[in-house]
Amino acid sequence: MDLDDTVVTTPNAQSKDGEIGSLEDIEPEGVQGDDTQEELIKKLFDMVHGITAEELALKQLQITNTICRLKELQDQQPPRVSFSPAMANSCRERLEATLIYLTSELTAIPPANWTTYKKKLIKFSESEPVLNMSFPQRLYKIVDIIYLPEEMDAIPKEEFERMHSVARICAAAAQAMGPDGESMEALAEKWVSAKVQDLNFLKKMFLSMRGICKASTPERMEMPLETQA
Numbered sequence: 739m740d741l742d743d744t745v746v747t748t749p750n751a752q753s754k755d756g757e758i759g760s761l762e763d764i765e766p767e768g769v770q771g772d773d774t775q776e777e778l779i780k781k782l783f784d785m786v787h788g789i790t791a792e793e794l795a796l797k798q799l800q801i802t803n804t805i806c807r808l809k810e811l812q813d814q815q816p817p818r819v820s821f822s823p824a825m826a827n828s829c830r831e832r833l834e835a836t837l838i839y840l841t842s843e844l845t846a847i848p849p850a851n852w853t854t855y856k857k858k859l860i861k862f863s864e865s866e867p868v869l870n871m872s873f874p875q876r877l878y879k880i881v882d883i884i885y886l887p888e889e890m891d892a893i894p895k896e897e898f899e900r901m902h903s904v905a906r907i908c909a910a911a912a913q914a915m916g917p918d919g920e921s922m923e924a925l926a927e928k929w930v931s932a933k934v935q936d937l938n939f940l941k942k943m944f945l946s947m948r949g950i951c952k953a954s955t956p957e958r959m960e961m962p963l964e965t966q967a
Contacts, residue, residue: 778804829915830863836914846903847888858883863915873922877912877929884908896944898937905933 773781782804785797794801837844837856844852862868862879871879888904909926916922 773807778807827864829868830860832914833859833863833911836910840907840910843903843907846900847884847907848891851888851891855884855887859911868915869917871915873912873916873920873925876915877908877926880908880911884911893940896941898941901937902934905930905937 782801785801785804786794789797847855859880862883868876868879885901885904885908889901892898892900892904909930913920913922913926
C-alpha cells in the first residue's frame with residue numbers, strides 16, 4: 739500500500755452523554771477576560787468533570803490557560819493583613835483619640851445610647867476582620883452600630899440635627915479604624931454630605947405633611963346656641 743493512499747482518521751471519543759463522536763467536534767469553553775474567580779473555578783470543573791483521557795488531552799491547553807488566568811486574579815488581590823494584638827491596640831487608640839475631638843457631636847446622642855454604642859465600637863476596633871476591611875466596609879458596620887438605632891429614635895422626633903452629628907461620628911470612626919496611610923477624607927465628606935441631603939429631604943417632607951394635615955383639618959364652627967350661652 740502506498741503512503742499516499744493511507745487515510746488518517748481521527749480517533750473517536752465518548753462524550754459526557756455517552757455518544758461517540760470525533761474529538762474535533764468537542765468545542766472548548768472560552769475563558770473571558772472579565773471572568774471572576776468563582777466563574778473560572780466552575781469552568782475548570784466543567785472542563786474536567788466526566789471527560790475521557792482523550793478529551794483531557796485535547797483540552798489541556800485551555801485548562802492551563804484557565805489556571806493561569808485564575809492565578810493572575812489571585813495575585814491581584816491585596817495581601818491579607820495578619821492579626822496581632824499590637825495592631826488591634828493601635829486601631830483602638832486611633833478610635834479613642836478621634837472620639838476626643840468629637841465632643842460636640844457626641845453631646846447630640848443620649849448618654850445611655852452612647853455608652854452602648856461605644857462598647858460595640860471598641861469591640862469592633864479590636865476585632866480581626868476590621869484589619870482587612872475597606873473604608874466602605876468599616877463604615878457599613880459602624881452605621882449598623884450607631885446610625886440605624888439613632889435613626890429609629892431621632893427621626894420620629896424630627897431631631898435632624900442630632901442625625902447630622904451621628905453621620906459625622908460614623909464617618910470619623912470609620913476613618914480612624916483604617917490602616918496607616920489610608921486617606922479617605924474626601925469619600926467620608928461625600929458620604930456625610932449625602933446623608934445631610936437625605937435628612938434635609940426628610941425634614942421638608944415632615945413639614946409638608948404637617949401643613950397638609952393642618953389644612954385638611956376643618957375649623958370648629960360655633961353653633962348659635964353656644965354663642966348665646
